[in-house]
Amino acid sequence: MRQWTTIAGIAITALLTLFLVVPILLSVYAGLTVNYARGISAGFTFEWVRQVWDLYADTVWRSLVVALLTLALTLLIGVPGAYALARKGGRFARAVEEIVTLPVAVPGLALALALILSYGGFGTFRKSTLFVVIGHVLFTLPFMMRSVIAVLDTIDWRTLDEGAASLGSPAWRRFVDVILPNVRPGIVAGALTVVTLSIGEFNLTWMMHTPMTKTLPVGLADAYASMRLEIASAYTIVFLIMVIPLLIGVQLIAGLTERRTKS
């Protein structure tokens, strides 16, 4: 009986994995073929990847910068914000949490339009990468805050705070010494979400970008729209090369901090 369920489990998992992985593998394959329509017989080349790099290297770096700035801002605003909301509690805090979550429910295009309407007049800001970063922060902040609030709900932070206070610790040190280390799992999970969302974000960014502030997904859309299929597919390869190590890296950091808190 157990064997049967184990085999079924493996089969379903394998099928699901194939379902997810095959399209990605096909893209990688397409990006490496000389001519996708003619298939393997035409041979393989790195030419398309090279061309993508020549044309779009700046979007790769910009995406990284945007993701890191977004992460920095969500950490600075989201973590103390989440703690403040937890401390405040009650109906007001819940209302604020809902409002902060709103940008996730609103279509990215609408949000981008709202931002352009508000800040379109400020030319330099409108044209800077920072403008894109602000959009990403609005969109990713709730993920950071909710992740931290979820962990706060599982620890008795009020008593921890009172304990530290009784030992003479001022409010800011209690936050740094006691609250932050104990919500670390929430911060790490939130950071992972923020970075991946920011790097892959398209519809908000597409509306907000200028020719000088293109991010990787926007460049990808460009390539699909205006160039041959092989180049667009090669772009996917570049994206994967960038994102996969990043994800593994963040997971590793998460694993390390977890082990430290547990041991």
Place this chain on the structure above:
Amino acid sequence: MNAQAPVNAVRSGSSITTRRLSKTFNGMTVLQPTDLEIPAGQILVLLGPSGCGKTTLLRLIAGLERPDGHDMIRFDGEDVSGVPIEKRNVGMVFQSYALFPNMTVAENVAYGLKIRKVERTKREAETRRLLALVGLEEYADRRISAVSGGQRQRTALARALAIKPRVLLLDEPLAALDAVLRERLRVEIGLLLREFGITAVYVTHDQAEAMAIGDRIAVMQKGRIAQIDMPQEIYHRPANDFVADFVGTMNRIAGRVENGVLTIRAGETMVRLNVGGPDRPTTLCFRPEAVRLTSASGAVVARIAAATFFGATQRLVAEVTPECRLQLDLPSSLSFTPGQIIPFDIDPAAILEFKARA
């Protein structure tokens, strides 16, 4: 009041005075205006059922709650009502310990010293000394999650004592432990507090704990102190019905006193108790141990319903009438069988009489 200092104790810490100290939450007064005088070095236990205001009183002294008015709490005569807890220099032991999971046992104990910028070598020496005092040297580098409940409790105590607080406040520090451990630590904490000679306020709902630890006990009821006195006084001379019931077991015999005699009809026989005083309806109270078997005539007689062996003594449940059940402690060397009828005397000096309950 009846503050009695144990001999040889070094007295330290501040005296605590509260003046008309009260606390109102959302229009509900959880602590009625309370006057309290705790001399330096004394251990006061706040005892009472949940919701009686004992924890609120403790948190007010700690500075975790703001009192209703000004100049309500003084340490050594100095008004601290407006001083927040982080500046009040109080040691606090929480029911859930509030230990920091991100730090080791030693780091927890050293935290208050680190905040006070005590120089590293001195800090480490002091931490070691305190860990030795509570018997945790070997566990210094363990994480909090890797030590037992009793060890956590002692870590919390060492951490609170490390900052050399003016007063030590303990909020049900043993409530989270199992019965055996609780009993052992109760004795240890009592000894440790006396050794430190520190002013301490100890909140508990466990009367045995209160008796073991307190120099004085304040029994609280509905937001006020019902009685404050030494444990012996609280036990033998409870100020009212509530205290009598809350501390220890109390037997009650209700009836009417006529010509100085309380008469109870028990089947065919009449039980008579000489109590004196004017004619009145009354309830007489006495402790289970205040009885003695006798053969003299005029004794109280009761039928044994059950007997529980306690070691040196045994507790009998005995019926004078079906409405009047008594608990009697007698030496366990005597043997009884259920249904047996025993005659006994009640020590007249141990009989208490309260105004009839509302």
